[in-house]
Amino acid sequence: MDYVIHIAVIACLYSVLAVxxxxxxxxxxxxxxxxxxxxxxxxxxxxxxxxxxxxxFVVGVLLGMTVAALISFVVSLPSLRLHDDYFxxxxxxxxxxxxxxxxxxxxxxxxxxxxxxxxxxxxxGWHVDSHLEFLALAAAFACFxxxxxxxxxxxxxxxxxxxxxxxEVFANAHGKNSLYFKVTAFAVSAALAAMAxxxxxxxxxxxxxxxxxxxxxxxxxxxVIIGGxxxxxxxxxxxxxxxxxxxxxxxxxxxxxxxxxxxxxxYGSLLVIMMxxxxxxxxxxxxxxx
Amino acid sequence: xxxxxxxxxxxxxxxxxxxxxxxxxxxxxxxxxxxxxGLACAVGAYAAxxxxxxxxxxxxxxxxxxxxxxxxxxxxxxxxxxxxxxxNGSALVLLLASIGAYLxxxxxxxxxxxxxxKTLSSGRISxxxxxxxxxxxxxxxxxxxxxxxxxxxxxxxxxxxxxGRNIRALANDEQLATVVGVTANHVRLLVMIxxxxxxxxxxxxxxxxxxxxxxxxxxxLLTGVVAMIVGGRTSVIGAASGGIIIGVAQNICAIWLxxxxxxxxxxxxxxxxxxxxxxxxLGQPLRHSTx
Numbered sequence: 001m002d003y004v005i006h007i008a009v010i011a012c013l014y015s016v017l018a019v020x021x022x023x024x025x026x027x028x029x030x031x032x033x034x035x036x037x038x039x040x041x042x043x044x045x046x047x048x049x050x051x052x053x054x055x056x057f058v059v060g061v062l063l064g065m066t067v068a069a070l071i072s073f074v075v076s077l078p079s080l081r082l083h084d085d086y087f088x089x090x091x092x093x094x095x096x097x098x099x100x101x102x103x104x105x106x107x108x109x110x111x112x113x114x115x116x117x118x119x120x121x122x123x124x125g126w127h128v129d130s131h132l133e134f135l136a137l138a139a140a141f142a143c144f145x146x147x148x149x150x151x152x153x154x155x156x157x158x159x160x161x162x163x164x165x166x167x168e169v170f171a172n173a174h175g176k177n178s179l180y181f182k183v184t185a186f187a188v189s190a191a192l193a194a195m196a197x198x199x200x201x202x203x204x205x206x207x208x209x210x211x212x213x214x215x216x217x218x219x220x221x222x223x224v225i226i227g228g229x230x231x232x233x234x235x236x237x238x239x240x241x242x243x244x245x246x247x248x249x250x251x252x253x254x255x256x257x258x259x260x261x262x263x264x265x266x267y268g269s270l271l272v273i274m275m276x277x278x279x280x281x282x283x284x285x286x287x288x289x290x
Numbered sequence: 291x292x293x294x295x296x297x298x299x300x301x302x303x304x305x306x307x308x309x310x311x312x313x314x315x316x317x318x319x320x321x322x323x324x325x326x327x328g329l330a331c332a333v334g335a336y337a338a339x340x341x342x343x344x345x346x347x348x349x350x351x352x353x354x355x356x357x358x359x360x361x362x363x364x365x366x367x368x369x370x371x372x373x374x375x376x377x378n379g380s381a382l383v384l385l386l387a388s389i390g391a392y393l394x395x396x397x398x399x400x401x402x403x404x405x406x407x408k409t410l411s412s413g414r415i416s417x418x419x420x421x422x423x424x425x426x427x428x429x430x431x432x433x434x435x436x437x438x439x440x441x442x443x444x445x446x447x448x449x450x451x452x453x454g455r456n457i458r459a460l461a462n463d464e465q466l467a468t469v470v471g472v473t474a475n476h477v478r479l480l481v482m483i484x485x486x487x488x489x490x491x492x493x494x495x496x497x498x499x500x501x502x503x504x505x506x507x508x509x510x511l512l513t514g515v516v517a518m519i520v521g522g523r524t525s526v527i528g529a530a531s532g533g534i535i536i537g538v539a540q541n542i543c544a545i546w547l548x549x550x551x552x553x554x555x556x557x558x559x560x561x562x563x564x565x566x567x568x569x570x571x572l573g574q575p576l577r578h579s580t581x
Contacts, residue, residue, distance in 0.1 A: 029382070031382060031385065031386070074561075078561050078564040078565045079564055081564075082564065085323055085381075086519075086564060088323050088385065089323070089515055089516070089519065089560065090560065090561070090564065092512060092515075093512055093516065093556065093557040093560050094557065096508070096509070096512055096553050096556075096557070097553055097554045097556075097557040100550060100551065100553045100554060101554070103550070104548070104550035104551065214508060215393070218389055218393055221386070221389065222390070225386055258401055261397040261398075261400045261401045262397070262401075264393050264394075264396075264397045265393070265394050265397045265398065267390075267393060268389075268390040268391065268392070268393030268394035268395075268397070269390065269394055270390070271386060271387065271389065271390025271393065272370060272387050272390035272391055272394070275374060275379065275383050275384075275386050275387035275390065276370065276373055276374050276377070276379075276387060277377075279377075279379065279383045279386075
């Protein structure tokens with residue numbers, strides 16, 4: 001039973017990541033390859049604060065989100081002033097550099113050794129220590145992320161994002177400062193990813209850089225795309241399908257080394273097939289076309 | 291010390307330059323961020339490694355590696371890019387498909403060869419030649435010479451032949467080029483083969499200098515793309531000099547920073563150019579991608 005609940009918690013975490021990335025990819029039409037970097041930023045911020053200074057979970061999550069949002073400006077301000085391809089390249093570069101920070105800054109992050117002994121969260125006296133309680137917390141986080149993205153996209157702010165996705169020049173011509181909207185959407189998306197990262201760190205109680213590689217970013221992108229970018233349920237469906245699907249491989253009895261690679265091969269081929277035959281995803285409407 | 295830095299910068303830079311030149315060729319004609327370019331580097335290196343293991347001498351193995359990378363480009367063009375384009379796939383759709391293809395390829399290499407370090411340079415390690423107080427191994431001389439030759443050939447091919455003219459025409463205005471009789475599909479296929487072959491060559495040269503792992507393509511891709519941005523996207527010489535600039539910057543920073551921070555240097559260069567000179571030293575702005 002614990003196994004099933006664990007899978008459900010992981011699915012909730014990835015739902016947060018997929019929903020927040022969809023704010024960029026599906027709603028605004030910007031592809032970011034740095035989502036795992038912000039996920040890791042949240043995880044490392046709250047883990048280090050908790051381990052070294054005994055900062056409580058709630059404060060850690062909030063600080064992690066703040067750090068991620070602030071650092072997102074480093075990427076978005078130079079690259080979003082230019083065309084979209086620069087944004088892809090800058091996020092890709094940022095993902096690589098942040099991984100090397102996690103991996104190489106031995107004094108702060110202990111590099112590949114990782115950070116063990118991250119305390120389990122205590123929220124206003126509520127000790128979250130059983131799997132079921134974690135599931136409740138993770139589901140709450142997922143609902144929160146979903147709510148934020150839903151509120152944003154159904155507000156006038158979201159309409160501008162939609163307009164930018166469809167025709168940026170048109171949005172500018174109507175007096176909208178598209179740079180401001182894109183940078184804000186990126187910061188919100190980064191903060192939500194960091195939130196998922198903090199929860200991950202406190203759930204697993206151990207983090208190391210291998211959880212925050214560019215492959216992780218690509219996995220989240222696949223979830224958004226396969227589920228259906230820019231739709232209400234698409235990213236959630238994608239996250240659940242891509243978390244559940246490889247679990248089936250576990251029961252075939254492949255050696256674990258091959259299974260990990262096989263999983264990624266499945267993600268990759270699904271991505272290619274989807275893009276070739278159904279770019280709008282399983283349940284989505286937006287096909288990345290103008 | 292200084293001359294040693296120059297040698298190291300030249301060796302590293304000439305590899306980045308090759309990746310950058312290949313990427314900029316493909317980017318100009320295809321108009322999307324070709325992520326699988328990184329895979330072509332790894333495929334070249336691993337193919338050369340396999341042939342070398344089977345007993346082929348390095349030059350023959352390298353040729354086979356370049357061919358393998360080139361055929362990867364042709365396969366992608368045939369089975370993925372053309373098919374997606376037929377269904378009106380936008381640049382973002384193609385980029386995502388390309389990321390998917392990278393994921394599949396890298397993991398296939400991982401399963402086939404394992405994740406441990408492999409090396410192409412075999413035989414006993416020689417002390418290297420001494421030039422102006424800098425040590426350079428015969429392998430490294432080979433890297434610089436091969437890379438310089440390949441770039442010179444590319445610059446001539448791109449600037450002086452009718453193939454190159456077709457490529458430039460297609461990059462400039464696809465409709466107009468088609469109207470005057472350039473067969474877009476042929477040019478694209480050719481560019482994919484040549485560009486991926488260059489990436490494969492870069493991977494092989496990298497393998498001669500350092501150890502290879504299945505994820506090697508990612509780093510080479512990033513540096514190659516930044517080299518293209520630094521040099522400006524429409525010029526072979528620009529992308530090549532961008533590669534050298536990155537090599538120099540990385541090695542100068544290595545005086546103060548540990549080697550592990552070399553990726554960060556690339557990113558700082560990227561941000562620097564994005565802020566101050568987004569069109570690079572010799573080039574034009576990136577194509578406005580139509581998402």
